[in-house]
Amino acid sequence: MENAVQHSVTTLAYGWRLERSDGVTLGFTSHDKDIWHQDLLLRASPGLKPTTIVENLGLDGDGLDVHGALTSDAITADDLAAGRWDGAYLEIFLFDWMEPETEPQLLASGELGSVSFSGSAFGAEFLGSKQVFERSVAPYTSPSCRAHFCDAACGLNPARFRHPLRLKQAEGSRWHLDDMPHFERNAFAYGTLRIMDGPQCGQCFDLLGSDESCVTLASPPRKTPSPGTRMLLFEGCDKQLATCAMRFGNALNFRGEPFLPGNDVLTRFPGAS
Template sequence: MKTISSAMREHLDGTTTQLCTCWKISRTDGEVFYLTDNSTDIVFDGDTYNAKDTYDRTAIANDIELTPDNVEMFAVLNSGLFSRSDLENGKFDYAAVEVFVVNYTDPDGFGPIKLKAGWLGQIKPLSKGTGFTTDLLGLADKLSASIETILSPECRADLGDSKCKVAILIDEIERETDYTVGQSVRTRTRTLGVRGVHELLVNGDLSLSIGDSYSLGQGPEGWNSVGGLRVVRISEGYKGLPDYVPAYMESTFNSNQTSQTRDLAVEGITTDDLDGGECWLYFSCFFCPRADGAEPMGARVEILDEEDDVVATVIDETNIAANLAPTEWDGSYFFRVAVVYKGIPSGARKVRTAIIQGDTGPATVDGEWAFAETKIIGLTEDLSSELDFDGKYLLCTQGGTTASSSPDYDQPVGTEITDGSAKFMIMSAWRVPAIVLQGTDRANFRAIVIGDTRGRSNTTWYNSGIVEWTEGANKGRATEMKDVDYEGGENDVYDIELWLPQSEIPVIGDFLMLQAGCDQRRETCRDKFNNVINFRGEPDLPGDDAIESYYAQQ
């Protein structure tokens, strides 16, 4: 039975009615949306219900069955109230919904007729991209959920939840506060955040229009050619590379190169940032050498001062394939090399990048390049950044009260620090920051991890882990990683493939958090997380086959 006011009852008994439906949608992040199917806005209980052409609803049915209410909402994304990225990023998941009817001539005077209350179900984008549909799950839906525990060989807990207890999301330490053994906290040991990633090279992919070519001694726009070098466009999709159009570099004698020098100030990087020691340089190239080594291909990246004198050399290799053990791309003839130079020295003002072609004799040689690019990663002061925690957290090893002022926690992992009467061990965090260096599509991108080197010795460290976007077009979305390939060396650069496409293609400078992966096996829980005491699986429990085979033997 519904409770309605006497004024509303009298209105319903009349020959005509002046009713409209209102929806109040409250997201879990606290943002609230107000909708109405009336032709004009409705003000009810101090809130304005938007009258844009935002939704149509099906009939609302009430019954005593424990099944989801047969209400479906259709919202037009172009209304301005909902964006596709918010919907695809899960911002409306589990949003609370209230549906009621009011008299649009005097909503507060007549009062509401409450129709339904519940939560949004699965949000399904329409194929044409014009809107989405979702079911409204009623209050009784929770009563129909299965709550029994099903035994399984794998752990039933999620990494970091209340059953697993691995420290993933950790609060900051507080002064003059009591802590007990086993509690996890974290503290800021630096005040640096991401300023941005600057892509320095123009025409870094070396691509030209089909049929175009340069004469000897010329090169693509922005590049200076030395010693008879030309770049010729080859057919699209060459050697199975649909996203890259390689260039054909031809030289008439040894040690030819094409290069360009860029002024960092022109790129918007201030001298204070450069001289602060918190700028990194990232160089990547994609090339195809001959298998017999007859056409060595090299690269040289140098950091220059104001007078063009070299202050640091990032890479200087005349034969990348022979000396740097590059990564083969997807079984093709192309190889990829990535180099990260951490801490550009004071006085740096320019970057010079060269790709080099040479051979062992005077004959004409050639090689193919998909791209060569250089980027600057600038780190500057930003107290809100995850980088401040330097990929570490603190584990309380002796209960007590922290001091009024903080001790120096900027120490290596494994160091025990006394803080007041408490003691804390510095641990490596399971959730670390990273920056996108290149996006391929909505499910594939390359990123550099900041402050964590465990993936170097364990190439599956992040497999089955979680990516959470904290900046960029995908901000707020968390997705499981399908495959993570480590580029090798000491660069901490990874190629990441996600199980689900994101709403937008990741771009250079997007900020994210990478969470170590857990495959739910007991061995992983014991050896990787040292958490087997909280393992929630039964790998030693005999299955149906074992039970049936026993009776068969009898």
């Protein structure tokens, strides 16, 4: 890095390392050619750039945003919209493209936050160390269950609540499925639907409701899968004690306080009805 600064013509370039929660790792560079750097191929992406980076002794992210053009097959608008890159770990660094084996200068590291679109370009919020420390350490009390359906706290086996199906027809947010299991209306509300094949394989969508033959998606994808696409339907839970006890028989693992008085108790005074 010291040699690069002393050159009459700069040989410094931005480097990006993106690691998704599923382990997929990609590298990009502001240089005009692909470069191998620390066993990771940095693909040339001149349109990818950060806003101003300010170093300080605190934990703030300094409002850093990431902007770029959707010119790479590695990051598509559908993947960004589907949330595949939400929470991805990001490193931004400077390196000498003439000597890529030298140690880089780390500029920032953190997670990708909310993503916005404008035509063929995208912008992503950068979450620094401060956001990590602002997360709650201990859970708050709540009348509804704080566990995620079928996680370790819930204790139920997720295999019991999965249903393999095929897409029959998609009409906006309402998707008709073949061989829908016979449940009462809106039994799959709060559940999810996962695409199991095709170009959108792996994408998951939250469900608002269901009836005898179709489900209603909270946010349908821009491109609808073709009929016959394999799907995996997951049942959901509204996190209420009655549902946990009557439908799933799992009240013992209910992670909520439905009978705990609310904050309105603090405002009461003697004689108030």
